[in-house]
Amino acid sequence: MNILIQDVLLDGHPTDIYIEGQRIAKVIRKPSQLTMDNGQWTIAGKNNGTLEQSSETINSQLSIINCQFKKAVVPGFVNAHTHAAMTLFRGFGDDMALMPWLEQKIWPNEARMTDEDVYWGAKLACLEMIKSGTTTFYDMYQRLEATAQAVDEMGIRAVLSGVCFDHFKPELAERSKKSIPELQKKMENYSDRLRFSLGPHAIYTVSGELLQWIDRYSKDNNLLIHLHLAETQGEVDDSLRNFGLTPVRYLHQLGILSPRLLIAHGIYVDKEEIALLAEYGVKVAHNPASNMKLGSGIRFPFVEMKEAGVTVGIGTDGCSSSNNLDMVEAMKLAALLGKGWRKDPEILTAPEMLYAATEAGAAIAGLNTGRIAEGCLADLCLIDLCSPVFTPNFNFVSNLVYAANGSSVDTVICDGKILMENRKVPGEEEILRQAQGVALRLTNYEL
Template sequence: MSLLIKNTLFNGDILINGNKIVSINQNIRMDNCPFDKPIRIIDAQGKAAIPGLINTHTHAAMTLFRGFGDDMPLMPWLKEKIWPNEAKMTDEDVYWGAKLACLEMIKSGTTTFLDMYHHFDATARAVEEMGIRAVLSGVCFDHFQPELTEKAKASISKLYAAMDKYDERIRFALGPHAIYTVSGELLQWINHFSEENDLLIHLHLAETEQEVANSIDRFGYSPVRYLKELGVLSPRLLIAHGLYVDEEEIQLLADHGVKVAHNPASNMKLASGGEFKFAEMKKAGITVGIGTDGCSSSNNLDLIEAMKLASLLGKAWRKDPVVLTAEEMLTAATKEGAVIAGIDAGRIEVGALADLCLIDLNMPAFTPNFNFVSNLVYAANGSCVDTVICQGNIVMENKKIPGENDIMEKAAEIAYHLMKR
């Protein structure tokens, strides 16, 4: 299948064949096309093309908890509102919650997300049907109980062995929840499994001051130093949040090639902290992506909004308007996210995966359009996304996704029934 996108601002025409971008030119002529006549032509006059956005930390099915348990500290929120209700969730609940999440992400320009949640198969089915990419974590807890440690090992091994049944857009990762819910023994086993199979490890770390204090009390080390002692710092590790790290720990992360997902909305809403050391990490050579976290702690999955929050928050606490530019934020949400996800995307270049979005410029946020990237990051939000293409396939066109109203209605119904249970 071929797709020709005509007349985009900046890029001109973009030719896609199969799942790759094969040509970018100001005027790609049909008679010079090296492939069969494109079966689809999109006139993108008045639109700009950007790479598909990559959300590096989500809990997709938590769309069902949007607006539930708001305005609470992290640990009471988890223990009183989230964990008890998550324990009641079925495959059908997670499937519809994840399907709603995919719908929301597509409508705001995300083509790949890195998820950590229960009921792996239910989320995978939703992703397959919605047509985008995901790196789905086999989530595990053992709460320092040996019988649960062995159960977690068996569950992860079983999930990974069954990955061949899913579409190539779905990749497997390991998802130990956090150092306060997963034992050192299980973390070391996960690291070994990751090394053997070249898999990403997706872990919450250093999210709150209390977590750091508890880590020092329990293990004798701050979270990053604890992982170093366990021997699990590696280029295969992605830590979500990473708010409370000092200069030495940043260097440890850099030296071991660890990646970081910054979640500004969640960090602010849960008051976990506002001084994420984005600039310091980048200076040290750490790959930093942007995430939204789940909808119960950030309330939406709009990565364009998250880019703005990441930039403004970083400027504010440093009292420095020069740091964390709009360009840096877009790079973090595209190229850096692609590095973290392990995919050849995040850029509009010949040879890259055909994951991209068309942005509607006929909006107040882009008027005047002195600086497109600045307008995108500081003025716009996800509603500016007109068309989304993933794997060379159109998953949204003219801001419409097939069946979107049915998905929203069913997900709402499922959420209300869950809370009644």
């Protein structure tokens, strides 16, 4: 089924978009102009240059979405770091420091999770992401196949990490070395919307020897490595005590800085370390919500990384540490946090945040998405402009980043398929019911 989106606003211009299969085939900007008349948007010369009047032959199996100039189109958001199935721990163990939270609330309950638990938690995450406009996410979690099945069924795009812990024990390292090729092979059973990556948890849970093996494996198989790094001052202090180096310098000594590496958080890095990240093409996922909520830190060096040429995406982190997967809110938090600690209202603009949440996020894995352009993968969102947060609409991108949230997303298309229209996702009631039951059972919580 091909899709024709008519009379939508793209960068403020009336536009028709034709999607053929998985990709955007035509983007036709109309020469006419929008005007306001008695509080209503109208357009002069509406039919001039529209796709339906062109000489193109359109497949008879066509789904038409007529936006009537009441919707704007943006690329689907790319969540650069999350733990999908942790939706099951939303609101569980709040207002705790990072390590006590992990050791007392999260890790003990995660140890009891089954494939079914992870499946429903991941399905809930996919539902929440679709409802708020995310079409691609980078995930790090246990029981990879359960998440893969959920993502495959829900229709969005994901880069899923095979998680590695060895806790500096050689026998656990050998177990990871054996499991990773097996997981990679199993990922071939799923849609090409899903990509496999490597997920060593952090330098305090994964030995240097295993990190080096993972780097070699990623190079041989052209796979992304997804790693938590420099998230807290405590991590830096431990790194100095245990390895004699700060986290980025430690990775540099190990020889694993490369364009295949995505680090999540990266708050505690200095100028020299940023230069190393840039030199080796390392990517970074900024997670403003969890950084603030867990008290990890606020001085993320977004500007310095950008100026050095480091690709920076935006992530939500997992729902247990940020409480939602709303990338629209994450853009606002990233901008306001950067302005606040620098005391500079002109830093980190709304367009920069939209770029980080779309095209930059896609570039981390070299995905041809994150843009509305001919030949790109058809991953996009239609934003409902008929709401208070878009009134007045002096600047759409500004309103999207600073005024809106994910509830402004009306329609989501991923890989050329409509996943949500008029804010309705097929089967969402069942997902909510099942996930609620799994979460209550898993945590032994009584209503």
